[in-house]
Amino acid sequence: MGNRRKIRFTLSELMIYNAALEIQDGDKVVMGQGIPIVACSLAKTFHAPNAVLMTEAGLVDVAPFRSPLHIADPTCTRGYSYSCDLMDIFTTILNRGFVDLCFLGVGQIDKFGNMNSTAIGDYRHPKMRMMGAGGAPDFALYAKRVVLTMRGGKFVNKLDYFTTPGWLAGGDSRKRAGLPETGPEVLISTKAVFHFPAPERELTLVSLHPGVNAEDVRKDVPWKLKIADNLNTTPVPPQEAIDFVRVFDPTLTAGRKLSLSLTIQAAAKKQAAKQKPAEAGKAEL
């Protein structure tokens, strides 16, 4: 037995690390912004150097050096291998079966991993409008593996709007609908990790994040949550992964609230230091 050592990390770092563990070397992965893009970059840097990372905007085999604001921001890379477009991604790559793994974020999710990322409340007059479908439905249907990450989302008995198919009604209902039997496999939330094991394909708690107990998780789920027989503790990130994330995306590491406050402080500091910049600036425009 080796020595024991304390590791200190943020929730984002834990989630990113666990998302990264889902990536195998050589995987062709469609990334979304936020946790997925950092997780993919982490995996490519350490254990999956031959992973082919892509975004649906047409950046293929890209190695970003920082997180972009959105998936079509090409200024976050130092080049990429193939500049195609949305059409190519959905047809020649996704529909042909070349996407090994796809990451999706979660708004609302039901027992079988079906999701809503469109609207909360009445669809036509919603309480909150979310981002919309984007590429989620098609990726969730045709990628070989789907991994979900969930920060602000909710478990619900019935989706307010059905945006993205998971395992439909569970069991073999995908097969009966003539669809690939490749729905969501893993969900990484702020508290735990879940799987959707065959044959039922129902959300099942498989590991708890450090410091979280099953009751903490259960209270967010409005149905009787399935729990795996051998419930584990979610693996914690090694120091090199934590360092990587803090360099790559400190804002994500810090979380939204702290980041916002740091950004405002920095802006205020700059504003205070500013001296007559208007004249100097005009010349350079």
Place this chain on the structure above:
Amino acid sequence: MGNRRKIRFTLSELMIYNAALEIQDGDKVVMGQGIPIVACSLAKTFHAPNAVLMTEAGLVDVAPFRSPLHIADPTCTRGYSYSCDLMDIFTTILNRGFVDLCFLGVGQIDKFGNMNSTAIGDYRHPKMRMMGAGGAPDFALYAKRVVLTMRGGKFVNKLDYFTTPGWLAGGDSRKRAGLPETGPEVLISTKAVFHFPAPERELTLVSLHPGVNAEDVRKDVPWKLKIADNLNTTPVPPQEAIDFVRVFDPTLTAGRKLSLSLTIQAAAKKQAAKQKPAEAGKAEL
């Protein structure tokens, strides 16, 4: 009345010049190899500087400096504006109605401008195989204007193979088939120029090349040929057009037989002059 002057030109030069006259400034033109590519280049140099010349291989807004061997040879240009592909040409350009004019060559042609460029004789065991359809059927169907050039082709009562629709059975038969009413308008042969006037859309002799009489033309046509009331003489090329063609494509100007003999003579001359080139050559490969 001005002075009279003698102009000396070859048949190719006459045909090329008359094909060029069909191009209006600003036309978006699909070119085939041979006469069309020279005619288009001539027109763009003199009277249609804003013509947008393209080939189905995806070279758009190109100004070739010589004739290529085939329509996909990009070494005959000094750049072009838009590098798209065959799919783009047929869908986003042709099918959207952006091809103003298209040139096609003729193998066999019938009374209503329907054509065969596939096989002579029994289709499955032909006497001669021709080049095949290429883009001809789709261009002939969806270009706004179609101009035909004919060097080795034949007028026939019945095509051995129906490759490319002209005016189908004549009259309004295109309309009845739900197709654009934009079939072939002009045919330039080695002897004459023909139109396909509405409403019958039957091949009609409209002008004779210098030195040709109507009987010369009639004997090639196996049906009773329609002749326009005011039969003209085909315009002869001005000296600047002749000079242009001789610089641009002397081989085409000279015709196939003479060109071949000149090429063989040139090769023989070179072979005779050659001294131990093998050793020198290896080093540079």
Place this chain on the structure above:
Amino acid sequence: MGDVKVSKVMTAADAIGKFVPDGCSISIANFLHSTPFALIHELIRQKKKDLLVWSQSGIEELDLLIGAGCTKKIITAYNFRAGGEWANGEFDRALNEGRLEVEDLSNFAVLAMLWAGAMGYNFIPVLKGIRETDIFKISTILGGEKFKVVKDPFSGEDTVVVKGANPDVALIHVQRCDREGNAQYWGSIGNSKWASLACKKIIVSTEQIVDHDVVRFSPHLTLIPGFRVDAVVEEPWGAHPAEALGAYNTDYGFRAMFFMHNITAVSMQSFLKEWVYDCAGRAEYLAHYVERFGQAPLSRLRARTHPSYPADLGSANFSVWDERGYSEALGMTRSEFDQVLEKQGEVMEWEIEEK
């Protein structure tokens, strides 16, 4: 038929004034990258009304257009939002208050409609799993013309198809464009090819107008051929606060400021006043920016130049005749060739009248 050759180069005000009537449909043809903000602001400045907006993926431009009263109908797959429930914006308010109708499609479905339209197709298949979703089941603006199911005639399987769409006007911002309208764009291509080519008219704003020689020696970068383009507007920083690869990065600070203003209807209007209505055009917008924040935040966004690795477009010769007027293939000079033609060729003679 040839087009008359008139200059396509004009101001944003002229382009929007000339080609975007009230009530028409527009396609915002950048996909998140390089959003055509100079053109969008001009729509707002000219108080366009009742635009049907095709927006594959939007960020703040939709909130702006809704807040300015330019649109009540949006066809979309995705609209980026910064916050959670605490940060509802104009889009949420308008929907909730019933002053906006949204047709929700998936990324691929809205793209497929534009793709089919761009190709002149009546319909095109999409991936059939969409049938399981509310995207398929619920329709608003498109009514019964959203999805249909046909049988694949080869396998007999059900196939979901969408209808080709041809919006009236595309707005797109690109890195460079020549005076003929050959628009060159690189980086994330997204839906830009199809969302532009689908439209009847195309307005291009560009970081810079370049000489035609630049284009003809980089034709593989041309997204839209000149003959399809109706207006060319030179607008440096025309995508700000979005990014344009090779020109500038996203202005996070400015975008954060917008998202804060978007939280209430009143602050949204004050944003519109300050950054759109009170600026006569993009030059004034930039001057105002510098006045407000100094030059440093903009300077920091400027890209450091990194030229792409070129393709070799070279050829062995640039004429049949070499520098000496000699043809290797024919083994003679140009004047010898004329003589050979006279002697061995089939030369015709005809008398013409001199003009």
Place this chain on the structure above:
Amino acid sequence: MGDVKVSKVMTAADAIGKFVPDGCSISIANFLHSTPFALIHELIRQKKKDLLVWSQSGIEELDLLIGAGCTKKIITAYNFRAGGEWANGEFDRALNEGRLEVEDLSNFAVLAMLWAGAMGYNFIPVLKGIRETDIFKISTILGGEKFKVVKDPFSGEDTVVVKGANPDVALIHVQRCDREGNAQYWGSIGNSKWASLACKKIIVSTEQIVDHDVVRFSPHLTLIPGFRVDAVVEEPWGAHPAEALGAYNTDYGFRAMFFMHNITAVSMQSFLKEWVYDCAGRAEYLAHYVERFGQAPLSRLRARTHPSYPADLGSANFSVWDERGYSEALGMTRSEFDQVLEKQGEVMEWEIEEK
């Protein structure tokens, strides 16, 4: 699932030997420009049999493959011929003698089959006027699966469709490619994207293998992404006697020689012997060429370099943290950031066992 990382770089002999079994279908994925002659010659040298050949537009490669007995079935839209009736070639003889079956399609129809296949579509519409022709009415190799008619579910109009095709192996020659298989091609793109991507396996021959850095700073030139490519074969002059933009022009003299040999079956066989069977590979073919004709004819074909005008791929920064380890956005250094996280962030602690 990840692919095991093995080198894709190999000889033409290995690539053809490994990926092209007798009886499979191949797609010749260059459209007249840059015909993959090095790979075609290798098919012949290895005496491949019963290949079903997808050839959108061929020149001499089809005559060669027929003459060498590699194929009896060709799906095509166009095959370039030099002469008239006096210059029949192997293609004509084989058809006439019943040792060849040809499926005639139009350029767009054969392309549409490959396009649909490349996209994973079961079928795709083509332009319906083709229905008037014998191309629609007569079928050979494809039997009843050539064209079908479906109703457009929106307009009720008849629409002609073709079936998606996925040939077994694509052969393509490109200007440059990296070791991962990212194949870059420019000039006349023709059908090359679709005729490659449609296939199950892809063999790329390239004028040169380049460093990955070249590719990643010119991604807009990549025709085929590396993960689709199975073999990368470096073959300078690999398209000779065809042209490759930026590398060399067409060898008219050599092509003329081929067309003369093609006029009789006997001379065709002597061409095959001299230029294919008796050459162990492309290097020997080139050496033989120089021995036979000297170096001058080849040298004259070499392109003069003309680099394309680059795109600017630059960005404002290459890290969140600048050279001093400071973040402008956060207003602090990397180590200050760690301290802030500890003080104000939600940092968790967990004990692990050191390995």
